[in-house]
Amino acid sequence: TVTSAPGQVxxxxxxxxxxxxxxxASLGLPNERLPYEVERVFRLPLxxxxxxxxLLALVDRNKAVHVYPGAIGDxxxxxxxxxxxxxxxxxxxxxxxxxxxxxxxxxxxxxNNYRTEQVWQVSFGAGESIVAVGSQNGEDKVxxxxxxxxxxxxxxxxxxxNMIGLATLNRQSKTLTISIIDLMTGSILHQIxxxxxxxxxxxxxxxxxxxxxxxxxxxAAKDAKxxxxxxxxxxxxxxxxxxxxxxxxxxxxxxDNVKPYGSSTAFYSPYGVQAIGHTRTRNGxxxxxxxxxxxxxxxxxxxxxxxxxxxxKGKITAEDKEEMLIPYNPVLPDDKRLxxxxxxDVQGIESIKTSPALLESTSxxxxxxxxxxxxxxxxSKQFDVLSEEFNKAQLLLTMSPIWLxxxxxxxxxxxxxxSITRSAGNVCYCIYTQPFTSLRHNMSSHEAYQPxxxxxxxxxxxxxxxxxxxRSVPIYxxxxxxxxSAEHGRDLFSFKAMGNVYSRVMNPTxxxxxxxxxxxxxxxxxxxxxxxxxxxxxxxxTIAKAGDNIVSTTYLYGGTYSxxxxxxxxxxxxxxxxxxxxxxxxxxxxxxxxxxxxxxxIGNPMNxxxxxxxxADVAHAAGVPLIVDNTLGAGGYLIRxxxxxxxxxxxxxxxxxxxxxxxxxGVVVDAGTFDWNNGRFPEFTEPRDHLLGVKYWDMLGKxxxxxxxxxxxxxxxxxxxxxxxxxxxxxxxxxxxLRVQRHADNALTLARWxxxxxxxxxxxxxxxxxxxxxxxxxxxxxxxxxxxxSFGVKGGVDGTFIxxxxxxxxxxxxxxxxAKTLVxxxxxxxxxxxxxxxxxxxxxxxxxxxxxxxxxxxxxxxHDFEQALTKMNEQR
Numbered sequence: 001t002v003t004s005a006p007g008q009v010x011x012x013x014x015x016x017x018x019x020x021x022x023x024x025a026s027l028g029l030p031n032e033r034l035p036y037e038v039e040r041v042f043r044l045p046l047x048x049x050x051x052x053x054x055l056l057a058l059v060d061r062n063k064a065v066h067v068y069p070g071a072i073g074d075x076x077x078x079x080x081x082x083x084x085x086x087x088x089x090x091x092x093x094x095x096x097x098x099x100x101x102x103x104x105x106x107x108x109x110x111x112n113n114y115r116t117e118q119v120w121q122v123s124f125g126a127g128e129s130i131v132a133v134g135s136q137n138g139e140d141k142v143x144x145x146x147x148x149x150x151x152x153x154x155x156x157x158x159x160x161x162n163m164i165g166l167a168t169l170n171r172q173s174k175t176l177t178i179s180i181i182d183l184m185t186g187s188i189l190h191q192i193x194x195x196x197x198x199x200x201x202x203x204x205x206x207x208x209x210x211x212x213x214x215x216x217x218x219x220a221a222k223d224a225k226x227x228x229x230x231x232x233x234x235x236x237x238x239x240x241x242x243x244x245x246x247x248x249x250x251x252x253x254x255x256d257n258v259k260p261y262g263s264s265t266a267f268y269s270p271y272g273v274q275a276i277g278h279t280r281t282r283n284g285x286x287x288x289x290x291x292x293x294x295x296x297x298x299x300x301x302x303x304x305x306x307x308x309x310x311x312x313k314g315k316i317t318a319e320d321k322e323e324m325l326i327p328y329n330p331v332l333p334d335d336k337r338l339x340x341x342x343x344x345d346v347q348g349i350e351s352i353k354t355s356p357a358l359l360e361s362t363s364x365x366x367x368x369x370x371x372x373x374x375x376x377x378x379x380s381k382q383f384d385v386l387s388e389e390f391n392k393a394q395l396l397l398t399m400s401p402i403w404l405x406x407x408x409x410x411x412x413x414x415x416x417x418x419s420i421t422r423s424a425g426n427v428c429y430c431i432y433t434q435p436f437t438s439l440r441h442n443m444s445s446h447e448a449y450q451p452x453x454x455x456x457x458x459x460x461x462x463x464x465x466x467x468x469x470x471r472s473v474p475i476y477x478x479x480x481x482x483x484x485s486a487e488h489g490r491d492l493f494s495f496k497a498m499g500n501v502y503s504r505v506m507n508p509t510x511x512x513x514x515x516x517x518x519x520x521x522x523x524x525x526x527x528x529x530x531x532x533x534x535x536x537x538x539x540x541x542t543i544a545k546a547g548d549n550i551v552s553t554t555y556l557y558g559g560t561y562s563x564x565x566x567x568x569x570x571x572x573x574x575x576x577x578x579x580x581x582x583x584x585x586x587x588x589x590x591x592x593x594x595x596x597x598x599x600x601x602i603g604n605p606m607n608x609x610x611x612x613x614x615x616a617d618v619a620h621a622a623g624v625p626l627i628v629d630n631t632l633g634a635g636g637y638l639i640r641x642x643x644x645x646x647x648x649x650x651x652x653x654x655x656x657x658x659x660x661x662x663x664x665x666g667v668v669v670d671a672g673t674f675d676w677n678n679g680r681f682p683e684f685t686e687p688r689d690h691l692l693g694v695k696y697w698d699m700l701g702k703x704x705x706x707x708x709x710x711x712x713x714x715x716x717x718x719x720x721x722x723x724x725x726x727x728x729x730x731x732x733x734x735x736x737x738l739r740v741q742r743h744a745d746n747a748l749t750l751a752r753w754x755x756x757x758x759x760x761x762x763x764x765x766x767x768x769x770x771x772x773x774x775x776x777x778x779x780x781x782x783x784x785x786x787x788x789x790s791f792g793v794k795g796g797v798d799g800t801f802i803x804x805x806x807x808x809x810x811x812x813x814x815x816x817x818x819a820k821t822l823v824x825x826x827x828x829x830x831x832x833x834x835x836x837x838x839x840x841x842x843x844x845x846x847x848x849x850x851x852x853x854x855x856x857x858x859x860x861x862x863h864d865f866e867q868a869l870t871k872m873n874e875q876r
Contacts, residue, residue, distance in 0.1 A: 009037040011058075013068070034068070036060040040103070040116075057105070065105055065114040097130050099123040100166065102186055120186025124168050128177065132167035132214065134207040135183075141284035142209050150319030151643040153243035153782060157210035158260035163189065163237075165212040171199040176216055178205075180237070180262075190237065190262045196220040198229065204276040206290065210237045210260075213290050213307060215273050230269035232332060234307040235262050242778045263309040270334035271295065278304075302332060317613075318673065319643055453520060453637065454737045461515025475727045476508040505714050509723035513730050517657070517667050520636040520733075521649050524672025525706040527714065528665065528726055532631060532652025533559055534719035535666030537567070539627060539648060541717065542709045543681065544595040546572025551589045551596075553610075554579050555603040555843055558831035560629065564598075581608050583615045590622045595680070596648075597624060601639050602632035602781075604816070605790050605826045605850045606843035607764050609776040616645025623678045631655050632788060634740040634817070635733065638781050647674040648705065655817025656787065659732040659739050663725045670706040684708065737783075739819065739855055744784025746861060747853040751789045753862050759799075759869045764848070765789035788816060790826075790848045799872050800825055800847045806868035809860060810851070821854035821861055 011034040016023055040059040058066045103116040124130075146156040162183035169176050176197040180190040197203075198217030205214040211234060218231045237260040239247050247258055275293040279301070289301040311328040312320045320327075451459070462473050481500040483489035491497035500506050510528045518526040529535040540550060552564055554577050564575035576594075578585035586597055597619040599610050612628070619626040625647035633639040634656035641649050651657060653665035676684040677697045684704050685697045696704040714720050721729075751765035766777035767785030777785050793799040804812055810821040814829055824830065827839055827846045839846065853861065 132205040134165040143284040150322035158237035235264040265309040460519035510726040523669035528721035532666040538713035549574040552598040612644040661818040663728040742855040743787035806871040809864035822852040
C-alpha cells in the first residue's frame with residue numbers, strides 16, 4: 001500500500017519470480033495500481049484456461065470485494081466465481097495477533113456489490129499470540145482415502161480440505177499450543193500443548209493431506225546429544241482410532257461436527273530451521289518429503305515415512321514388517337546425503353540421462369504389483385486405499401509408452417524391495433507381478449505374490465496332478481506308500497529326505513488341506529487332526545509334560561474347559577484359569593513351569609474378544625507362546641490371530657471350515673515365529689532318543705513345533721485326519737468366504753431384530769454397539785462380527801424350552817458353523833458338567849439360547865424365531 005495523496009491510500013501489485021525471488025518488472029496487466037487499500041486476498045476457484053491466470057478476490061477496508069485482474073473473464077464468469085465462493089473463507093489473522101477470524105463472501109440482493117461478513121472468531125488466552133500458520137493447498141492432491149495396516153485393516157484418513165494448523169505461543173508461561181481449526185466453522189478439531197518452550201527460537205509448521213508437522217525449541221530437552229533442544233512433532237489425523245471405522249456420510253461436511261483422532265510422536269532434531277515445507281506431486285502418490293531450511297542455509301529432505309507416529313517403539317512385530325514401518329528412533333537423521341544440493345552424488349547412479357516429467361511411484365495403484373518410479377526419492381511403501389477420483393486409466397496410459405521406449409529396462413517378478421536386481425546403466429526399474437499360474441505351487445510362500453483370501457481358499461497348496469491332469473484334489477485312500485529303494489526308506493525315517501511314509505503322519509490329500517489352511521491363516525505350516533479336541537490335546541502334549549502348566553481363561557467352550565480341568569490334570573499338566581479377559585490376570589498366573597497361554601479368538605458362548613496384541617506381549621515377555629482357538633474366526637476370514645501375535649492357531653474344522661456338518665476334523669497352524677530356544681523348552685533343544693540324538697531346534701529352527709507335533713502327536717497318539725475327511729474339508733474351504741459373509745450378515749441382522757423384541761431380555765452379540773466387546777471387535781475382526789449370538793427370554797428356563805421346542809427351521813443340535821441355523825442351550829448341554837460357579841465365571845447364562853446363524857434367507861430365519869416367541873407368549 002502507498003499513500004498517493006492526503007487521506008487516500010492505494011495498493012500496488014508487484015510480481016515476484018517464485019523460483020528466484022527476483023522482481024518481475026511488470027505483470028503486463030492493467031490496474032497494477034489500485035485505488036483502495038487491500039486488507040485480505042484469496043484465490044477464486046475459477047481459472048481462465050487461455051491466459052492461465054487465477055482470479056483473485058481482494059477485500060478492502062470497507063469489506064467490499066474486488067476481482068483482480070478485472071480484465072480477465074467477462075462479468076458472468078466473475079459473478080460465477082464469486083457466487084461459487086460464498087463459503088470460501090478468507091482468514092483475518094497474522095503473526096503476532098491474539099485472535100483469528102473467518103469471513104465469507106455474501107451474495108448481493110442486486111447488482112455486483114459483493115462484500116464479506118465475519119462468520120466466526122477464535123480468541124486465544126491472555127498473553128498468547130500467533131507464531132505460525134499452516135493450511136491445505138488446494139492443488140495438493142490426495143491419492144488415498146485410508147491407510148492399510150499390517151493386519152490388512154484400514155485407518156481412514158481425516159481428509160478435511162478446510163483444516164488449518166495454528167501455533168500460538170505464550171512467552172510468559174513458555175507454553176506452545178498447536179490448534180487444528182476448521183476453516184469453515186472455526187471449531188477447534190484438535191489441540192496439543194507443550195510446556196517449557198524456548199521463546200527466543202522460531203516455531204515453524206507445515207501441513208498436507210491428513211497431517212501436520214511442526215518444529216520448535218524445547219528447554220526440557222537439555223541433553224546436547226539429543227537434538228540440542230530442537231524438537232520436531234508430527235500429528236496424523238484419522239476419522240477414528242478404530243480400524244475400518246468411517247464417517248457415516250460419504251460426502252464430507254465441516255458442519256457434521258466430526259472430531260478427528262490424532263496420533264502424534266516427537267523427535268529430537270539435530271538442526272534449527274528457518275522454514276518448513278513439503279514436496280508436492282501431480283497425483284499425490286509418492287511419499288512426500290518434509291523440507292527443512294536449516295540455519296546454515298541447507299535444504300534437508302526427510303521422507304514422511306520417517307516422520308510417522310506409528311513407528312514401533314518396542315519390538316517390531318510381523319504386522320509392523322508387513323506395513324513396512326521403520327523402528328522408532330528419537331533422533332532425526334543428520335546425514336549429508338539428505339541435503340538437497342546439486343553438488344551431491346546420488347548413490348548407485350552413474351549418470352542421469354533423462355528424467356521423465358512428473359512420473360511417480362505407482363505402488364499404491366496396484367498394491368503388490370506394478371511399480372514404476374524414476375526419482376531418487378523412495379516410492380511409497382504403505383499400500384493405501386485409493387480415492388474414488390484417482391485416475392488409474394490416465395496413469396496406465398502414461399506408463400505404457402515409457403515401457404516401450406526406455407532401453408535396457410530390467411523386469412523382475414518380485415514384491416520385496418530387497419529382491420530387486422538391477423543392471424548397470426539402468427535408469428528405470430519396473431517391478432511387475434508374475435502370471436498367477438506360475439505361483440500356484442508357492443502360494444503359501446511369503447516371498448512370492450500373495451493372492452487374496454478368496455483365491456487362496458480355492459487354489460492354495462495344489463496344482464493339477466502331472467500324471468492325470470486332474471483339476472480337483474484326488475482322494476489318496478492309501479495307508480502306506482512305496483519306497484523307491486532301501487536307501488530311500490532309510491532316509492525317510494532318519495529325516496534325511498521328506499516324503500509320504502504312512503497316512504497316520506502324512507497323506508497327500510491332507511497335505512493340500514494343511515497347506516491351504518496355513519495360507520489362509522498366514523502361518524508357516526499346518527497339521528490336520530481327527531477333531532478339534534484332538535488338535536487341542538495334541539498341541540498341549542507337544543509342548544508340555546507332567547509338572548508343567550498352561551494359563552487360560554474361564555471364558556471357554558465347555559469341551560475345552562473339561563479337557564483343561566479334568567483330562568490334562570490326569571497327565572500331570574495343570575491349567576490355571578484367569579477369570580475374564582484382563583491380560584493382567586494372565587500375567588499373575590504365569591510362572592517358570594508355564595508352557596503356554598491359551599484363549600479363544602471369539603469366546604464360545606461368551607462372544608468376548610481379547611485384546612490379543614496385549615496378551616501376546618504378556619505371553620512373549622514370559623517366554624511362552626500364545627495359542628489361539630480360532631474356530632469362531634472361521635478359518636481366518638473373520639480374524640487371523642497370527643497377525644496379532646499368536647504363535648499357534650487351532651481350529652475345530654468341523655465348524656465353518658467344513659461348513660456342512662458332514663465330517664469331524666481339526667487343524668493346528670504353526671506361525672513359525674516362536675523362539676523355542678529361549679530356555680523354557682528343553683525338549684526342543686536337547687537330544688531326543690527316538691531321533692537318534694537329533695535336536696528339534698538344531699535341525700528345524702522355528703519349524704520345530706510342527707515337525708515335533710507330527711512325529712510325537714500324530715505318530716505317537718495317532719489322532720490324524722483321514723483323506724476322505726480332508727477332501728470334504730477342502731470342499732468346504734472353496735466357499736468359505738461366501739458362506740461366512742452370509743453367516744455374519746445374517747447374525748448381525750438377527751441380533752438387531754432380537755434386541756428390540758419385547759419378549760427378549762438380553763442379546764449377546766459383539767456387533768451390537770452396546771456390547772462390552774464392541775470396540776475390541778471393531779479393532780480385531782474384519783468382514784463382520786461373528787456368526788454366533790446368544791439371547792435370553794422373559795420366561796426364563798421355561799420360556800427357553802418353549803422357544804427351542806417351537807422352532808421349525810432352526811435345528812436343535814450340538815454343533816456350530818453348519819450352513820443351517822443351529823440352536824442349543826449351552827448351560828444344559830455343552831457346559832452341563834460345569835458347576836454353578838464355573839458357569840458364572842465363564843459367562844454362561846442358565847437360560848441362554850446360543851444361535852449359530854445359518855445361510856438361509858434372513859427373512860425365513862427371523863420368521864422362525866418370531867413364531868417361536870409368539871408361541872412362548874401364548875403358553876406363558
